[in-house]
Amino acid sequence: xxxxxxxxxxxxxxxxxxxxxxxxxxxxxxxxxxxxxxxxxxxxxxxxxxxxxxxxxxxxxxxxxxxxxxxxxxxxxxxxxxxxxxxxxxxxxxxxxxxxxxxxxxxxxxxxxxxxxxxxxxxxxxxxxxxxxxxxxxxxxxxxxxxxxxxxxxxxxxxxxx
Numbered sequence: 001x002x003x004x005x006x007x008x009x010x011x012x013x014x015x016x017x018x019x020x021x022x023x024x025x026x027x028x029x030x031x032x033x034x035x036x037x038x039x040x041x042x043x044x045x046x047x048x049x050x051x052x053x054x055x056x057x058x059x060x061x062x063x064x065x066x067x068x069x070x071x072x073x074x075x076x077x078x079x080x081x082x083x084x085x086x087x088x089x090x091x092x093x094x095x096x097x098x099x100x101x102x103x104x105x106x107x108x109x110x111x112x113x114x115x116x117x118x119x120x121x122x123x124x125x126x127x128x129x130x131x132x133x134x135x136x137x138x139x140x141x142x143x144x145x146x147x148x149x150x151x152x153x154x155x156x157x158x159x160x161x162x
Contacts, residue, residue, distance in 0.1 A: 001137045003092070003118075003149070004046055004103040006035065007111045009063065009128040009157070011056040020081060024059045031128035031157035032063025038155055040068040044132065047099035048073055050091060052080035057105050060128070064105075080106040088114050089143055096140025119151040128157040 009028035024032065039045055045068055051061040053076050061074055075095045079087050083106060096102050106114075112125040118133055125131070132153035137143060 002101040003133045006105045006130045008057040008060040032060045033067040034157045036064035036067025046101045046103035049103045050075045051105035053078035083110045118149045
C-alpha cells in the first residue's frame with residue numbers, strides 16, 4: 001500500500017487570525033495546484049484523502065483535488081492538527097479502509113517526524129511537499145507504530161520535474 005504525506009501549502013501569516021484559521025497565501029494556492037497536477041501527471045492519484053481541519057490544510061486539499069481532477073472522497077479530521085505519531089496512525093487506521101493509495105494532508109513538525117519514523121529517512125518537509133511511502137500492508141487497520149516503509153518519492157512545488 002502507498003501513503004502520500006503532504007504538508008499543507010504556504011499560509012498567510014498576516015491575517016490576524018488564530019493559527020487554525022489561517023488561509024493559504026497566493027503562493028500556497030499556486031503550490032497546491034502544482035502538486036495536484038503532479039499527482040495527475042505521475043499517475044499517483046490517491047484513492048482517498050484525509051486532511052487536517054485547519055483552514056490552510058483544507059484549502060490545500062481543495063487545490064490538489066481540483067488540479068488533479070480527483071473525484072474520490074476527502075475526509076476532514078481535526079485530529080491531524082498539531083498531531084503526533086499516535087494521531088497519524090489512529091486517523092489512518094480509522095479512515096484508510098482498504099484503499100490502496102491514501103493521502104494525508106497535515107502539518108509540521110508532525111509530518112516530518114512521521115516520515116522519519118516510518119522510513120528512517122530525515123527529510124526537511126517544507127510547505128507543499130509530498131512524500132510517497134510504500135508500506136507492507138493489505139489494509140490500513142493493520143497499521144501500527146511498528147510498521148516501517150520505504151520512501152519511494154519526494155516532491156517539492158518549486159523543483160523542476162522530469
